[in-house]
Amino acid sequence: MSLGKSGGGGMRIEHSGIHRMAWEFNCMVGKNMHKRKEGKHHLGVLLGSPEETCGSCVWSRLRGPGPKVLRCTAAANVRVEAGWQACIGWEGSLDCLSCAACCGPAYDVVEVSMRDPVRQKQPGWVIQVDGRYQMKRRKDNHCQALGTGNKCQIYKDRPICCRDFEMSGVNCIFARRRLGLSKPWRIS
């Protein structure tokens, strides 16, 4: 994902999956995680269901840097423990076919690189804007290749950035939050 200013003065957000969003609260998480307050999750946000834990949350993943440990994508990959009671951002599963945030207006541009095979395989879906290639957009600001039932009409040939897009990764949570599909996560 890369950020740049749009002509309209707002943020133009590109869906590339290459760059990573720098979460503004990243540092705050680090400062708060060791000071657990009553009624709050270890990371400083409100607690969620007592029946659920970080370990059962779709945003927790085993990953590095270094030896793989459980980290929360929704909290800028901060380390969590599987047994911690869930926070309000807990989600049990994701369903791309009922989401499509990353193919829709969560991003303003789906980039197509010069070397992306989609340019040769599916040239009808690609346009050039200001010298750069991107997927065509519908009037409602979805990728034009997004079809019925939120299925990609060029799935086998889709752009590299779509192939690289990681479900339950940082760009996924960003897209879902931008469309209000996942709860915002704020240190309080």
Ligand code: SF4
């Ligand atoms: S979103 Fe909340 S419940 Fe899920 S892993 Fe992160 S801190 Fe735990």
Ligand code: SF4
């Ligand atoms: S934003 Fe995440 S859950 Fe939604 S369609 Fe994209 S990868 Fe799937």
Ligand code: SF4
């Ligand atoms: S090319 Fe397919 S996967 Fe990529 S944004 Fe468009 S509809 Fe989604």
